[in-house]
Amino acid sequence: MIALARLSWSLSVLLGAIALWSASGLVIAGPTLPLAGQHQLPLANGLYLFGESPQPQRVGRSYIVFAVQDRKVYGALYLPNSSFDCFRGTVGDRQLQVTVLPTYEEEPYQAEIDLLSFYSLPRLSPSDRAILATCAAEPRPIVTHTGS
Secondary structure, X not given: OHHHHHHHHHHXXXXXXXXXXXXXXXXXXXXXXXXXXXXXXXXXXXXXXXXXXXXXXXXXXOEEEEEEEOOEEEEEEXXXXXXXXXXXXXXXXXXXXXXXXXXXXXXXXXXXXXXXXXXXXXOOOHHHHHHHHHHHOOOOOOOOOOOX
């Protein structure tokens, strides 16, 4: 019970930081790895994994797994061995503009995720693919985020 509460709190902190950044223009604290040699922004169609750590599946670190198709995106924000929140939206010049569907709250909210604040990871794990498949099938209606 305590472990679940702690993991839920950690995910809430990550999502709160993204929402705070979106509202105030602040950059999410964390390591930065330039994408210039790895990905062209906006991102091409495909599957992507970004994380606070350059190594995948580090407990206590947040990750973003998503799929891009014609500048539209769906995916999830997650902590390993914890819950995840699905999102949908569009790919901007250097960020994802999304509507997040929180797992433990009823109201979706809009956020911008600055991809340059995260490490780009080369491969999706089976767990990443399962999370992505769940979010692809998300039945709740999505509000499209507009603006820049």
